[in-house]
Amino acid sequence: MKRLADVIHWRKLPRALRLVILVAAGFAVLYGAFALAYPPMLRWYIGDKSARLTYPNRERLTEAEFERLAKRLEDQAASWEVDERVAREANPAYREEKARLLAGLPSTREKAHFSHIDYFRKAGIRTYEGPQTCLKCHETMEVRTPDGRTRRVKTLDDVMNTVHYRLFSDTHNGFSTYGYDGRKVNSFRSIPVGKIDRACGIPGSFTWTGWAALI
Structure with a gap:
């Protein structure tokens, strides 16, 4: 069986193209590793021992x-x-x-x-499936800028780039918190603030879930 390098004549490809392919492959590997490793690493970091967050309006x-x-x-x-x-x-x-x-x-x-x-x-x-339910109709929205103009933005990106959601990454600080249901979100380390899938430390509420129950 011929090696893949022989089939595609790897060495005959232009140097720039080989570099682009290697960089793209590297990014793909890093992204896959991040997607697989980040959730368990974050749970280990914050000491989260609780079950996955569920709520009645998910039915x-x-x-x-x-x-x-x-x-x-x-x-x-x-x-x-x-x-x-x-x-x-x-x-x-x-x-x-x-x-x-x-x-x-x-x-x-x-x-x-x-x-x-x-x-x-x-x-x-x-059924309510988290932010993606709202984004079915509100993927984008119009916002008014400080100079009075309006522009269309991606809703989720705009929300996630607000001060509330960037507080931890900008200040490198966090804190312990309890959710409405009494669960301690982290056992011994500070946590990022305002994430969608765990409690926000300021009111101790589970963001994107409490207000959605009203809808």
Whole structure:
């Protein structure tokens, strides 16, 4: 069997091309090693002994469950709208009757409508899969710059390059923290701040998961 070098006539290739191939192969090897080694190395560094982060809204809903949840959310939002509009009514009887009438108006439900329910319904989104769920529709967004102009940016890149997410890499400091569920995120070393898959040290919350539960 011929060697690969003989088949492609390695030595006959231009020197510059051989250099490009070697550099590309080196980057590929380094990237593969990083992708495989970084997660366990990071867990070793922070002393994380906890299980993988999970949350209830990761469960896939059936169509019936989705519609029931949508109705419950819209009913709740409509009740908030009604409560706000009758709050100044002093007479309890009038307030109750006014609330009943307002609750039956289509305009009340329209004002309390969650537009994302329709978006999710049409897009077939029935489970939360982390940032990639939001990025299906919001891969890019328009932002206003300090000079008043607008430009389109990649959403995830823009978020990950904010001060919050770059705090550790810019200052080389970190700290210990506990999550909402009581788990200590690191046992004996400081950790980077604001990462998507573990707790942010400032509020002790799991970023990209707490607010998503509201959606």
